[in-house]
Amino acid sequence: MKISELGEFGVIALLNAMIVEQRTGADNASASGFRLVVDTGDDTAAWKTAEATELFTTDTVVEGVHFTRNTTPWSDLGWKSLASNISDIAAMGGLPLYALVTLGLPPETEVEDIRELYQGMLRIANTYGVALVGGDMVRSPAMFITISLTGVHPGQPMLRSAARAGDEIAVTGLLGGSGGGLQLTLGNPELSGEAADYLQRCHRLPEPAVAQGRTLADHGVSAAIDVSDGLTDDLSKLSSASGVAARVYIDRLPVHPLLKQAFPENFLELALNGGEDYVLLFTAAPELMRSVLPLLPVEAAVIGEAVSGEPGQVRLVDPLGVESVADRAGWDHFG
């Protein structure tokens, strides 16, 4: 069977099972005082030391799959490739620390382009207090960028598996902007004006929610994930890991007026399935939610609730109160 037939999630499930089954238990980490608290299957692994919880994540972009040179300036590509990793650390409430950068490059790549790529990467690294400390460079027929990033958390990381029926579901910021920017870039790259500028900025220079993640974790929120693959998809992952279903009121989704203006027909579709917004999606019991929401940016909003039901199912409630089950519209790399 080919991996395109089994699908990305099938392959991942199979490999995660192999990894856990075949583990002998005699590992250096346990012997050295490290205790694994988030194992394979999450976007980020985590272990406790005597001092803190350490975090470890990696993310990759491949030319022609995740980006094209024509539509993504090199410095933005550098920014974005580190942003997705920082967001995985933010989702646990951690601080990002050290990054290793691997570049797969065709030999005819221009040195100047790689300099610009690094300019973008260094800009976001400095903005978020990340230190680039090395990496690897290899020849490759297709360009790719793999970044691995460590992080630290003073206490208990937020987990995607910690949502409970009865929790409210919220996001820390606006949805759909990055998806709108991508559509503009693909369909109408010459467009300018306030809406185009806003949306393209959302798409090209997303701002991972590290400060918001720290705030949530500090105030006792225990369930979170970042919105990288799209709200519906990431909410489904969180709900599935937590063994709950989710109900989302689509008229509560926070979207920017400029997104509505540019996409009056399908701004909700972009908010639900656009991806790469890198806000955090979290749940909390109503009382806790009331206390943390005022600490977040004004765009943060409660959008629904976790309910008993089929784990991972996301139900959408339209403004008339009609409920339907959302398609899982996320990204299958091999589908």
Add this chain to the structure above:
Amino acid sequence: MKISELGEFGVIALLNAMIVEQRTGADNASASGFRLVVDTGDDTAAWKTAEATELFTTDTVVEGVHFTRNTTPWSDLGWKSLASNISDIAAMGGLPLYALVTLGLPPETEVEDIRELYQGMLRIANTYGVALVGGDMVRSPAMFITISLTGVHPGQPMLRSAARAGDEIAVTGLLGGSGGGLQLTLGNPELSGEAADYLQRCHRLPEPAVAQGRTLADHGVSAAIDVSDGLTDDLSKLSSASGVAARVYIDRLPVHPLLKQAFPENFLELALNGGEDYVLLFTAAPELMRSVLPLLPVEAAVIGEAVSGEPGQVRLVDPLGVESVADRAGWDHFG
């Protein structure tokens, strides 16, 4: 200018300079009590916490560049791709802990092949006490495997920059076996017999020198690197980083009789430039060398000495005492 014109080492030097110049200094790591001790430019980064020194490395193999499916069984590919990372941790005297595995895969990849790849990876992970704790899987026109690996060291990591003129230079084990195995695989894959079996095992299932690295570090050796790109090349890197030249007596290079038997004409060339042997190359003052050498496998040998001279220059002394400067025959990915 294209990166193939500037060359791998030129590009790396340029990027390392950018990284260090543009660092603002306000990083989360320092603020969280982490202190960087090995920065960008090494195979492995290292920082101190209150408890220990933590290590962080990454390595990538790309189909058609570092391996071909025809000549490398999947499980061996899994073993080797983790081995090169473990060896980078071993070179500092550390213990490998946690690995993230990124696979770039064409959609037509067979699931069974990926299972075998993981079998090999899990076998070496269990052998060396490494826990696989996650990763990423992406579609890619060319297959690649990127692994990032953390490690820990109870004290001061060995560095490639710590060799001093007057030190003796030694290796922890046999040289040239992996290069011999590769030549057999490419030229005469059907060959069997004792020599072929030994050499192919060296090439396919290399054994990183973690225990030897721990021994060296525990007994006060401060300068080491692993032999991944070839003895001459890696010795040149160590010498260059340490500001010394190196003299190697080629009749002292430890090689297996089966390598000599299979390659009577060019076993020395394989020992000098074959690569992927994953033994450690280290230096120590003569007195220290006398005390640590008996603690190593019997194949370990003093092969030369660090001397004042052009940093990075490697001089080879033949059995008649004639000295010549070695070509830097290492691997330039873009050359």
